[in-house]
Amino acid sequence: MKAPIEQTSRIETKPRILVIEDEPAVSILLVKILKCHGFDVCAAATGIGGLRLIGEQSCDLILSDIDLPDIDGFEICRRIKQNPKLRFVPVILMSGRLAEENEALALKLGALDYVSKPFRVENIVNKVSAHIQGAKSAVYETRRH
Numbered sequence: 001m002k003a004p005i006e007q008t009s010r011i012e013t014k015p016r017i018l019v020i021e022d023e024p025a026v027s028i029l030l031v032k033i034l035k036c037h038g039f040d041v042c043a044a045a046t047g048i049g050g051l052r053l054i055g056e057q058s059c060d061l062i063l064s065d066i067d068l069p070d071i072d073g074f075e076i077c078r079r080i081k082q083n084p085k086l087r088f089v090p091v092i093l094m095s096g097r098l099a100e101e102n103e104a105l106a107l108k109l110g111a112l113d114y115v116s117k118p119f120r121v122e123n124i125v126n127k128v129s130a131h132i133q134g135a136k137s138a139v140y141e142t143r144r145h
Helices: 024-036 047-056 073-082 100-108 121-144
Strands: 016-020 040-044 061-065 091-095 113-116
Touching: 016 024, 016 047, 024 040, 024 121, 040 047, 047 061, 047 073, 061 073, 061 121, 073 091, 073 100, 091 100, 091 121, 100 113, 113 121
Parallel strands: 016 040, 016 061, 061 091, 091 113
Antiparallel strands: none
């Protein structure tokens, strides 16, 4: 006789992505792309606005421009990684600057990835999906041990 299968009442939710981008056309494009690929997306046009949203609602990943009008993406990443409640949230930084030192600094500050603008849609979707899956796996492994 087989043992009964235990059922759970866990509700699956879409991963929530926060896009922090001051260029309206780029922000709209990223939001549309990510929503079309099954993500719940919210957006902010400034670093301070993005940090406020992070404090108000949980996010599974943050996709932020580096060059913002108030605080830059490096500072956003720094603040997230210094916050014990947020430090495990994956951060991807983007920039139109092609300097290698930007990518090195982004990774040093704890960003999981760096995207150069202009970007390819497939590249953004693949990176976001991979880092969301990686974060889920890390949480699962942490809970197992």
